[in-house]
Amino acid sequence: MNKDFLMKPVQSVKTVGPRRAATLQRIGIFTVKDLLYHFPRRYEDRTRLSPAGACAHGETATVRGKVLAAQDLKPRRGLTITKLAVHDGFGIFYAVWFNQPFIKKSLAPGKMIYVTGKVDKSFGAIQVTVEDYDLDDGSDSLSAGRLVPVYPLTEQLNQRQLRVMVKTALEGLNNQALEFLPEEITKKYNLPRLAKALSQAHFPDHEKEAGAARKRFIFEELFLFQLVLAVRKRDISGSEKAHRYQPEGDLLRLYKENLPFQLTRGQLKAWEEISRDLDSPRPMHRLLQGDVGAGKTVVSAMTMIRAVESGLQGVLMAPTEILAEQHYLGMKRDLAAIGVEMGLLTGGARKKERERLLERLADGELKLLVGTHALIQEDVNFQKLGLVIVDEQHRFGVRQRATLGRKGDLPDTLVMTATPIPRTLALTLYGDLDISIIGELPPGRTPVRTYAALPGALHKALSLIRQQVNQGRQAYIVCPLVEESEKVDLKASVDLAADLASSEFKDFKVGLLHGRMKSDEKEEIMSLFREGEIKVLVSTTVIEVGVDIPNATVMLIMDAERFGLAQLHQLRGRVGRGGYQSYCVLIANPKTDEGRARLKAMTQTSDGFALAEEDLRLRGPGEFHGTRQSGLPEFKIADLLRDWKALEAAREEAQAFVQKDPYFKSAESRALLEEMHARFGSGNYIEA
Structure with missing residues (x-):
C-alpha cells in the first residue's frame, strides 16, 4: 500500500482544509486511509438521463440541462428559495433549493448542470426539488450519469463534497496502492487487488464491480482479524507455563462430597477438558459456555480449588459489582466449609480494607480473589497467579483479559459465559480459545x-x-x-x-x-x-x-x-x-x-442456544448481546451473520497462513503484519 500517502492526515488531500478536516474527524476520518475506507452505504443508479417532462410526478430522477436564469425568493423570514430555470433540450423546468443562496452565484446562466431530485408537476410548471447536483464541464461527473456513491455523513458535510474528497484522494494514490493480501488468496477467491478495489468501491463502472470490491473488503477485514486470533493462538500453544498442578487432593474431594447434588454429564465433561488443560505444560485458554443455571460456577470453583491445592493463586473477574459480590458470597460459603478463604475487590472497596487485602494478596497469604475490572489496576499484585477466570467475557474487551493475565506468568485462563453463542459467532468472538459447553441443566430444575x-x-x-x-x-x-x-x-x-x-x-x-x-x-x-x-x-x-x-x-x-x-x-x-x-x-x-x-x-x-440463533437472525451480530463492547473490532463493512461463509474461509486461510509462516518472515508476510499493526495496534497479542 502506498503507506506514506495513506497515513498522512486527511488535510493533505487537496480539497480538505482545517475546518473540513475537523468535520471529518467527527465520523472517524483522520487519515487519507480512513477517508478511502469510508465506504458508500449504497449506490444510486443515475445512468439513465430523462427530460423532466418525461418523468412521473413524485419520481426521483436525474436531469441534465442548461441554466437560463436564476432568482432568489424570500417568502418569509429565515427562508430563501433559489430557483433556476433550466432547459433540458425538450423544455424548461425549475430546479429548486431551500436556504442555499450561494447556488445562484455558483450556477450562473449558460452553465450545463446535472440535478437529481423529486419531480413535482402539481403546479403546472415542472419543478425538481434538488437533493444533489453537479456541473457538467465535460469531465467525469461524480454525481450523475453513473452509479453514484451515497455515504454516511455528518452535519456540515454533503455528498458532493465527500465524493470530491474521495476522488482527489484516489488520484493522489496514483494507482500505487501496494497490496498486502497474499496473491494466492486474492487469486483463489477471485478478489480484486487493492488499488482497483478502492476505486471500484467508491466509483464503480458497474454493479458487478461494486460487488467484487465489496467482497474483497469484507474478506480483508475478516482475514486480518482472524490472523490476530491465529497469532494469539500460536503464542499460547507455543509457550510453556511456569507452574504445574498437583493431582486432585483432599480439598477437591471434600468440596465435591459437600455438594448437595450430583454433577451433570455436561459438568463432568467440561471438568475433564479443563483438568486436561491444567495438567498440560501449555497455558489453558478455554471458553466455558453454558445456559443460564447450567452450573458453570461449580466447575469454576473446582478449578480454583485445584489452583489452591497446587500452591497457586486464582482470580475471578466479573463485569459488575453485583455479579462479583454474588460470586463471592456463593463461593465463600462453600469454600469456607473446606477451609479455603476468598477475598472481594471492587471499585467501592474502602481504602484501609483495600490496602490490607492487596498486602495479603502480594505476600501470597490470600489465595483466591473475586472482583470487577478494579482487579486490573496497577497496584494489584499477586505472589503466584496461576489461574484467571473471566465471567461474561463479552462485557470486557480482549485487552482487559490480557491485562489481567499479565499479572501472572502465563496463567491458565478460563472464560465463562451464560450467553449461549451460536458457533459461528463463538469462532469470531473467541477464536483463540478452546470451547467447552455444558449442554443440560441440573436435574430438578422446573422449567419457567x-x-x-x-x-x-x-x-x-x-x-x-x-x-x-x-x-x-x-x-x-x-x-x-x-x-x-x-x-x-x-x-x-x-x-x-x-x-x-x-x-x-x-x-x-x-x-x-x-x-x-x-x-x-x-x-x-x-x-x-x-x-x-x-x-x-x-x-x-x-x-x-x-x-x-x-x-x-x-x-x-x-x-x-x-x-x-x-x-x-x-x-x-x-x-x-x-x-x-x-x-x-x-x-x-x-x-x-x-x-x-x-x-x-x-x-x-427455554433453550438458550435456539434463542441465540433466533436473536442473531432477527437482530444481526452487531447488536447481539453487546458484542460492540466485546473487544471485537467495529467491522466497517463485514457482517458476521450475513458473511459467515467468508468468515469461515478467512479463519481457515488465517490458520493455514500462520502455520506456514508463524513469525511473518517473508516479504509478503511483513506487509500483512504491518497492516495488522495499523488496524489493531501492536499489542502483545500480535508481536511476532
Whole structure:
C-alpha cells in the first residue's frame, strides 16, 4: 500500500482544509486511509438521463440541462428559495433549493448542470426539488450519469463534497496502492487487488464491480482479524507455563462430597477438558459456555480449588459489582466449609480494607480473589497467579483479559459465559480459545412458565406476584433503560416502585435498584433482597447475569419489546433457581414483526442456544448481546451473520497462513503484519 500517502492526515488531500478536516474527524476520518475506507452505504443508479417532462410526478430522477436564469425568493423570514430555470433540450423546468443562496452565484446562466431530485408537476410548471447536483464541464461527473456513491455523513458535510474528497484522494494514490493480501488468496477467491478495489468501491463502472470490491473488503477485514486470533493462538500453544498442578487432593474431594447434588454429564465433561488443560505444560485458554443455571460456577470453583491445592493463586473477574459480590458470597460459603478463604475487590472497596487485602494478596497469604475490572489496576499484585477466570467475557474487551493475565506468568485462563453463542459467532468472538459447553441443566430444575401480555393485563401479573409473595416467595420487576431516554426511564422505574409500594404491594417491602445508585446502596438493597426482607425488587440495572436468589419465582419485565432475546433469556434465568414453579411475564406492545417474533420465541422455548440463533437472525451480530463492547473490532463493512461463509474461509486461510509462516518472515508476510499493526495496534497479542 502506498503507506506514506495513506497515513498522512486527511488535510493533505487537496480539497480538505482545517475546518473540513475537523468535520471529518467527527465520523472517524483522520487519515487519507480512513477517508478511502469510508465506504458508500449504497449506490444510486443515475445512468439513465430523462427530460423532466418525461418523468412521473413524485419520481426521483436525474436531469441534465442548461441554466437560463436564476432568482432568489424570500417568502418569509429565515427562508430563501433559489430557483433556476433550466432547459433540458425538450423544455424548461425549475430546479429548486431551500436556504442555499450561494447556488445562484455558483450556477450562473449558460452553465450545463446535472440535478437529481423529486419531480413535482402539481403546479403546472415542472419543478425538481434538488437533493444533489453537479456541473457538467465535460469531465467525469461524480454525481450523475453513473452509479453514484451515497455515504454516511455528518452535519456540515454533503455528498458532493465527500465524493470530491474521495476522488482527489484516489488520484493522489496514483494507482500505487501496494497490496498486502497474499496473491494466492486474492487469486483463489477471485478478489480484486487493492488499488482497483478502492476505486471500484467508491466509483464503480458497474454493479458487478461494486460487488467484487465489496467482497474483497469484507474478506480483508475478516482475514486480518482472524490472523490476530491465529497469532494469539500460536503464542499460547507455543509457550510453556511456569507452574504445574498437583493431582486432585483432599480439598477437591471434600468440596465435591459437600455438594448437595450430583454433577451433570455436561459438568463432568467440561471438568475433564479443563483438568486436561491444567495438567498440560501449555497455558489453558478455554471458553466455558453454558445456559443460564447450567452450573458453570461449580466447575469454576473446582478449578480454583485445584489452583489452591497446587500452591497457586486464582482470580475471578466479573463485569459488575453485583455479579462479583454474588460470586463471592456463593463461593465463600462453600469454600469456607473446606477451609479455603476468598477475598472481594471492587471499585467501592474502602481504602484501609483495600490496602490490607492487596498486602495479603502480594505476600501470597490470600489465595483466591473475586472482583470487577478494579482487579486490573496497577497496584494489584499477586505472589503466584496461576489461574484467571473471566465471567461474561463479552462485557470486557480482549485487552482487559490480557491485562489481567499479565499479572501472572502465563496463567491458565478460563472464560465463562451464560450467553449461549451460536458457533459461528463463538469462532469470531473467541477464536483463540478452546470451547467447552455444558449442554443440560441440573436435574430438578422446573422449567419457567413464560407468558407475553399486553400492558392492559398488568394487573393480572401483579396479582400473580402478590399470590407468590403470600406463599413466601419473592419477585423481580425489571424496567428497561435506554440511554437516549435514561432520565425518563429512571423516573418511570422510581415512580413504579413508589406506586406499587403505596397501593398494590403496600403490605410488604418493595426495593428499588438502578444504575445511578452508589455501590454500597446497591449492595444494601441486594442483601435485603437476598435475606428475604425485600419481597419485590424493581430494577433498571441489568441484573441479567449471575444474581442467584433461589426464593424468587416471578420475573415481570416491563416494555419487554425493548430488550433483545439474549437479554430476555438472561433475565428469565434469574427465576426458577429453587425447587418452586416459577413464572416470567413479558408485558409488551410490539409494533414490529421482529418484536412480535422475539416474544413468540421466548414463550415457545427455554433453550438458550435456539434463542441465540433466533436473536442473531432477527437482530444481526452487531447488536447481539453487546458484542460492540466485546473487544471485537467495529467491522466497517463485514457482517458476521450475513458473511459467515467468508468468515469461515478467512479463519481457515488465517490458520493455514500462520502455520506456514508463524513469525511473518517473508516479504509478503511483513506487509500483512504491518497492516495488522495499523488496524489493531501492536499489542502483545500480535508481536511476532
